[in-house]
Amino acid sequence: MQADSSSAVHKHKVAPEGKGAAPAWHTLWTGMWSLAAIDARPLLFAFSLCAGAATYFLVPEEPRLLACIGAWIGAAVLLLAARRMVTWTFLYVLMVAGFGIVTGFTAGAVRARLVDAPVVSEATRPVMLEGWVAGVEPGKKGPRLRLEVHAIQGFAPEDQPRFVRLTHMARLEVAPGRFVRCWAVLRPPPAPVLPGDYDFQRQAWFQQLGAVGYVQGRCRGGTLGPPTGLADRLGLSLSTFRRNLAAHVNVAAGERAGGFAAALISGDRSFMAEEDQEALRGSGLAHLLAISGLHMGIVGGLVFFLTQKVLVLFEPLALRVPVQKPAAVTALLASLAYLVLSGASVSTQRAFIMSAVVFGAVLFDRAAISMRSFAIAMIAVVLLQPESVMTPGFQMSFAASGALIATYEAWSHHRAGRERVLGPIPFAWASLVMTSVVAAVATAPFALYHFDRLAGLGLIANLLAMPVISFVSAPSAALALLLTPFGLGDVGLRLFGYSLELVLMIAHGCADMAPSKVSLPSAMPGASMALFAVALALVTTARGAGRVLLCAFAVLPAVYLWTSSPQLVLHWSASGEVFARTSAGGMTRFAFADGDGLAPLRYSTLETTRCGELPCELETPAGIVELSEEGSCRPVDGAVLQLSLTPPGETCAFNHDWDAVSREGGLSVWQGKSGWVVEAGAVCRDRPWRQCQS
Known part of the structure; x- marks a missing residue:
């Protein structure tokens, strides 16, 4: 990443060594911040954007939208003025951070108005509800239907929620995309059960989910066709395709791991047994269910590798065109298709944006994996969905990605020497161990805050399962895709299922052997979690060995607040x-x-x-x-x-x-x-x- 020639970093003069030289602590401070302050502006802006969005959701009263927009315009003007006038690096950093906070706060306020939709004010008696099945999710008491509402008995059209979620306790006989009629009891989305727990009420608002409830009896198919809106019709068609794909994979991959295979390919977990999901959570392998960087990297990487090898076979083309560039375009399109098919969760969006930056870097001959791509992904997700900042998926996904990229950048200069000393296979295992440890440490504070537990044998489970996923499961899924045009895709899916059976065996074994999943009796306060997030931001933003010292300045108060809180x-x-x-x-x-x-x-x-x-x-x-x-x-x-x-x-x-x-x-x-x-x-x-x- 190149610094702007007019930035303040070029105006900072360093005293020569010897007489009059700057003290060691000043040199250390300059080393940490001289490049980070200016060259890492996207990263600084991304973290401050998250802080601003989180602040919006924590304030006790709804701010006025005009006041937010006015503050944002004022902050933008000040930043532009500071860009030309301020010569002190640290002050300019504060200006960038301040603009990011105001931008994140304003993005939250704007998004809350854009998704405004009616919400049921109180529990209802059984009412007739008509709508289209937009999705099916697994639930403890039965599948949960997400319905796009057409009409509700006793509700005026302007008072009807756009979406409702109903627990269907009877045998389900309808599929996504189908128009249904149900007798249902509706109630408002519930508030958190525990102080500081997941706020479903807030997330429901941003999903335009205006009511939850349960079906009396079962939903019956109706005769009304698809909705008239183009976006609604496309959404229902996609839901139908995803459901059919998941059902096919569930059967083809085998009874034992079919639901797991369907979840990995389509993002639909409704075919997966609850005990398998709990085993993955208890063993620290639940990240496999959240389609994220691992899955997107495997899909994009395999398509890139295969396309490149195929193009090399055509010698006239290979001599005239850099084959890695059309391979990057093909991989980007494959990643986009996977994003759409998997349901486009927050972690999947983050992974796709980072993949797009990586393949874009290949197209324009730039560094592929960097903090810039991490920052761009974070900025895009927060601006599009600022409410995701408060979810564990967003926090853990970006925590792991940021820590891994920072570790990769710190170790990249020594990679060749270490690989030469260890050999390729031991070096690959050492890299896997390092990756697992870094990801576990980075996500631990957020897992403890949201779930109050860690997987006791998570590191061992990941070391055993990840090679299976990377070197057996992924190629099997790719083989299934390649054989599908010839009607032999089920062969690859069966191999895919066999490999996932081994992963489930590892998950159940580690979950059963872990004594208590390291549950902690005291819940982490929000202030401690915020300080851990600051520590992560400092680790990724600062440079040099001094980043460890900066991280300690945030971690130690976080631990103190945690241990001394009521x-x-x-x-x-x-x-x-x-x-x-x-x-x-x-x-x-x-x-x-x-x-x-x-x-x-x-x-x-x-x-x-x-x-x-x-x-x-x-x-x-x-x-x-x-x-x-x-x-x-x-x-x-x-x-x-x-x-x-x-x-x-x-x-x-x-x-x-x-x-x-x-x-x-x-x-x-x-x-x-x-x-x-x-x-x-x-x-x-x-x-x-x-x-x-x-």
């Missing part, structure tokens, strides 16, 4: 579940009432125990938790159900009733150094996806 002792969710810390230091989960919540990401592996006859008691380190009708202390008049906490040797710490809990969106009890903290689970926020009730 611990969640008790949470009574609006869904009727109670999460309480046990005497052993873990968490237990009890269901006292039925509600509308979703299963949380944190503590998702806990078994749910239902309370029998009242009163129910649970002994915790904080004291005795009791659920009763009367209340063990300070009873609330007229309450149907009451929850009390009595610390050892003390009187009742608090008593709360179910009506208040359901009204406030949950109740959390934290134990800190200064004592007890009791707070409502969902504070009223005037945001598009969570309106304050009047």
